[in-house]
Amino acid sequence: MAIKVYxxxxxxxxxxxxxxxxxxxIYVCGPTVYDWTHLGHARTYIAFDAIVRWLEYxxxxxxxxxxxxxxxxxxxxxxxxxxxxxxxxxxxxMALVEFYMREYFRDMDVLGVRRxxxxxxxxxxxxxxxxxxxxxxxxxxxYEVDGNVFxxxxxxxxYGKLSRVKLEDMIAGARIDVHPGKRDPRDFALWKKAGExxxxxWVSPWGYGFPGWHIECTVMAMxxxxxxxxxxxxxxxxxxxxxxxxxxxxxxFTGRKPFVKYWMHTGLLTVNGExxxxxxxxxxxxxxxxxxxxxxxxxLFILSTHYRSQLDYREEKLVEAEANVKRLxxxxxxxxxxxxxxxxxxxASSEERRILEELYRLSSxxxxxxxxxxxxxxxxxxxxxxxxxxxxxxxxxSINRAILSEAETIFKGKLRVLGLPDTPSRREVSSKLVEALxxxxxxxxxxxxxxxxxxxxxxxxxxxxxxxVKLEDLPGKTIWRIEEAI
RNA sequence: GCCGGGGUGGCUGAGAGGCGUAGGCGGCGGGCUGCAGACCCGCAUCACAGGGGUUCGAAUCCCCUCCCCGGCUCCA
Numbered sequence: 406m407a408i409k410v411y412x413x414x415x416x417x418x419x420x421x422x423x424x425x426x427x428x429x430x431i432y433v434c435g436p437t438v439y440d441w442t443h444l445g446h447a448r449t450y451i452a453f454d455a456i457v458r459w460l461e462y463x464x465x466x467x468x469x470x471x472x473x474x475x476x477x478x479x480x481x482x483x484x485x486x487x488x489x490x491x492x493x494x495x496x497x498x499m500a501l502v503e504f505y506m507r508e509y510f511r512d513m514d515v516l517g518v519r520r521x522x523x524x525x526x527x528x529x530x531x532x533x534x535x536x537x538x539x540x541x542x543x544x545x546x547x548y549e550v551d552g553n554v555f556x557x558x559x560x561x562x563x564y565g566k567l568s569r570v571k572l573e574d575m576i577a578g579a580r581i582d583v584h585p586g587k588r589d590p591r592d593f594a595l596w597k598k599a600g601e602x603x604x605x606x607w608v609s610p611w612g613y614g615f616p617g618w619h620i621e622c623t624v625m626a627m628x629x630x631x632x633x634x635x636x637x638x639x640x641x642x643x644x645x646x647x648x649x650x651x652x653x654x655x656x657x658f659t660g661r662k663p664f665v666k667y668w669m670h671t672g673l674l675t676v677n678g679e680x681x682x683x684x685x686x687x688x689x690x691x692x693x694x695x696x697x698x699x700x701x702x703x704x705l706f707i708l709s710t711h712y713r714s715q716l717d718y719r720e721e722k723l724v725e726a727e728a729n730v731k732r733l734x735x736x737x738x739x740x741x742x743x744x745x746x747x748x749x750x751x752x753a754s755s756e757e758r759r760i761l762e763e764l765y766r767l768s769s770x771x772x773x774x775x776x777x778x779x780x781x782x783x784x785x786x787x788x789x790x791x792x793x794x795x796x797x798x799x800x801x802x803s804i805n806r807a808i809l810s811e812a813e814t815i816f817k818g819k820l821r822v823l824g825l826p827d828t829p830s831r832r833e834v835s836s837k838l839v840e841a842l843x844x845x846x847x848x849x850x851x852x853x854x855x856x857x858x859x860x861x862x863x864x865x866x867x868x869x870x871x872x873x874v875k876l877e878d879l880p881g882k883t884i885w886r887i888e889e890a891i
Numbered sequence: 892g893c894c895g896g897g898g899u900g901g902c903u904g905a906g907a908g909g910c911g912u913a914g915g916c917g918g919c920g921g922g923c924u925g926c927a928g929a930c931c932c933g934c935a936u937c938a939c940a941g942g943g944g945u946u947c948g949a950a951u952c953c954c955c956u957c958c959c960c961g962g963c964u965c966c967a
Contacts, residue, residue: 433967437965437966437967446967447967449967569894641962642962642965643967644962644963646963646964670967672896672961673967674967675960678959681966711905713896714897715896715961724916725902725903725915729915732929735929738929782914783905783913785914786915787913789914796929800923854925859925859926862925862926870928876928877928877930878929884929
């Protein structure tokens with residue numbers, strides 16, 4: 406029953422034991438809101454959404470913090486992303502931020518990603534950052550050069566423990582911004598000096614400027630979760646330098662180790678086998694995917710692969726996920742129908758008891774999968790088996806009420822924990838009036854069927870299908886659902 | 892150059908020494924049905940890149956080879 410979590414730091418699965426009994430603090434690096442959110446964001450945030458849901462399902466109180474980066478995130482050329490874009494579009498930087506932040510939340514809401522408990526913004530924590538930077542200078546971990554402040558990597562011997570990047574290799578390999586004032590090319594900026602007419606700057610002990618990217622997460626994580634936190638997550642590409650630098654800042658500042666007990670990283674998303682990159686022009690916006698596919702299909706697509714694996718986006722896979730969602734939703738419709746039509750108080754038959762036993766078993770292996778480093782991919786396979794068992798049960802001519810209710814609890818519970826819809830879709834687009842009307846039409850059609858007037862019956866079915874209402878004749882009963890709203 | 896992750900049946904994609912030939916899709920056959928759909932059951936020369944090795948036993952561990960993808964630079 407213990408949860409196991411793969412830690413990027415130790416590179417093995419560890420038994421999950423939060424620092425405070427029964428309470429989990431989790432920080433996930435949020436987006437820099439200067440552009441539309443893409444499928445990679447969806448991947449990461451849906452994965453962590455499922456993780457948070459699972460921890461709660463297992464009885465933990467979870468406090469989830471995910472930042473909004475609205476300053477300090479620089480491009481390769483050393484330009485602040487938000488500022489650069491705002492200047493090009495001739496808008497106030499914070500208006501740009503506001504726009505994309507709202508769109509981000511909208512996308513996440515549609516995808517059923519529950520909002521974090523706190524969504525702190527970097528610009529709202531400049532004072533905290535300045536305080537931490539001051540302290541780092543006092544402790545000798547940072548130094549000022551002409552209005553810039555750098556972290557002195559040589560003072561932090563653990564540097565590289567997360568990414569396993571060796572300092573020598575860094576110097577040899579990558580392009581590093583060699584600011585003239587840096588003592589060592591590996592040192593990174595905590596505070597950057599801003600020119601006179603720079604639109605986004607704050608006053609500090611070192612003059613006007615703005616914070617570096619890495620310091621915001623360290624500061625906000627500590628502010629809301631304490632000096633040591635249980636889980637810190639993000640996508641794989643943040644390990645170096647972002648998370649490496651966060652560790653250096655936090656542990657240097659507090660003198661306490663470790664800053665983070667479990668580092669969790671999601672695998673990256675590729676598109677048709679290639680990495681997703683602006684330069685390749687293959688960015689897939691969440692918005693565009695949702696134009697074609699249901700949110701549930703997107704979630705199922707993402708959760709069908711383990712969160713640490715690389716995930717390749719291809720449209721056919723979404724088509725398949727959509728079909729799978731339909732399978733699950735069909736089953737829910739049948740369950741609803743069985744509840745009102747065929748629930749009985751007769752003692753359970755041996756067949757019913759067999760199915761119930763099977764459901765209990767599947768429920769428990771589902772849970773084991775999730776406990777094992779949140780293996781949603783394996784859990785999904787059991788979800789489909791639960792679905793099949795439910796179908797078998799509701800196919801029976803009469804079903805023991807208690808068993809039916811147990812089946813419903815199990816099935817819906819698993820759907821919910823994965824953030825999938827647990828009610829048949831027709832509820833969302835119909836109304837009492839629509840339902841009553843369709844029931845009348847169905848009655849008329851069934852009268853025709855009794856008369857063996859199949860031409861009329863088929864015509865009614867065809868015309869209903871053409872407006873998105875799908876009929877299904879079951880023994881003694883016709884059920885319907887809305888496939889695509891007109 | 893330095894670090895990772897992979898190569899599994901027609902496709903997709905879990906599993907990481909025996910404990911379910913995962914699951915889904917597609918295909919075929921059967922059941923149910925007026926038909927259709929949905930659903931249920933069964934089947935597929937029962938697959939794990941190639942070559943060695945360890946083991947009573949390997950898709951899973953070790954070694955070698957080939958191929959793919961990613962990180963090291965802004966990125967979720």
